[in-house]
Amino acid sequence: MVETEAAAPTRRDRKKQQTRAALMAAALRLVDERGLDHVTVEDISEAADVSPRTFFNYFATKDDALLGGPLPHGPSMHDRLLAVPSGVALVPALLEAISADIAEIQDQRDFWLLRLRVIKDNPSLVSMLVARGECAEAETIVAVAARTGLPADDLFPQLAATLTGAAFRTAMMRWATAGDGRDLLDLVREAFAVLAEGLARSAPPAPTHDATPAPTHEKVLR
Template sequence: MATTAPTAPGRRDRKKQQTRAALTAAALRLVDERGRDHVTVEEIAEAADVSPRTFFNYFATKDDALIGGPLPDGPSIHDRLLAVPAGVPLVRALLEAMTPDIADIQAERDVWLLRLRVIKSNPSLLPILVARGECAEEETIAAVAARTGLPADSMFPQLAATTVGAAFRTSMMRWATADEGVELIDLVREAFDLLGSGLTEPSPAHDEVIPTEPSPAPTHEEVTR
């Protein structure tokens, strides 16, 4: 059956995306400069050149604007994972399913790096971030369970989702401090390859044997002593 290509967003949708991005950028910039407790919704709205009422059309709270709202409509990781051919190993299949989201994050590198810095500087945001992570993890558990045919409450889907989530977060933290030319997808791929290997301990980068200094020959006095 032929599939139709997704249509490009219309003018109204593009305007919404621009407004949402402007509010997020304003919130992150102001909180980065002043701290979370010293920025109001009204100030964020003014910086984005919209009304506070418009702000609440996009975000329920100031923290939602900082952390980011739900991902745009599109295939979920559940649908994407099931679309990967059955013969592909699970870790590699999960990487393929997550690649569109990784590409979106890379495309908004400056915003994401600022967001990571804001979160690090404002620990009060961590509970919200953890809650968002738990929602994403539940979705991944359901996707893995559907692909493997296992119950969602069994050990394997839960451990798989937790493990790949940790690998992704580690990659994000490394990306936040990496050089500008480093791509997030490369770091995620490296992390997932390690998972796929069963976390086999890699060989040292340089197996150099440091020569030891030979002991000096004993003197005549030492031998006859």
């Protein structure tokens, strides 16, 4: 319902947007209540007051209605990453490139918390989330290759892209799951710090027999 942008959308466009939002909302609500397997496309479309056939005019898949909104990493990861001044190191540049997405998620906090809860409760959706990220990862590979001067089929750019995606996803899930009210941006920063510095330097120094939960060595970024 919320129209952030409205240059000059005709009434038709408004209705479309409305229908789309209604379908997504209905899908999220119903699946949250009953679980993915106990909600049919018919249920969703009925709740949104359109025909089942119309559902598939908006989403290719039932799952799409749950993840299919304007996704983070949407427009062009490639361009955004290359837009960061080349003096900036790789990881900060990656962080910068996704910062817009993070902000958007924080903006629609409740919506995303619901969405992520639904994803967490229905594991088959997690893989779809990954799949979504992958098109962005393909662009990231190219951009990282360009920034580093490595060939795109080298292991490093591919690693950088997949690891970045995994770190971002982990931070998001952690954000959505934990009770503490930690900032998403904060969590992403922490995750990216580990990415940059490596697991070896980010873990507590292997407490051989020590039972004390060593202080998280992450002061590096707090």
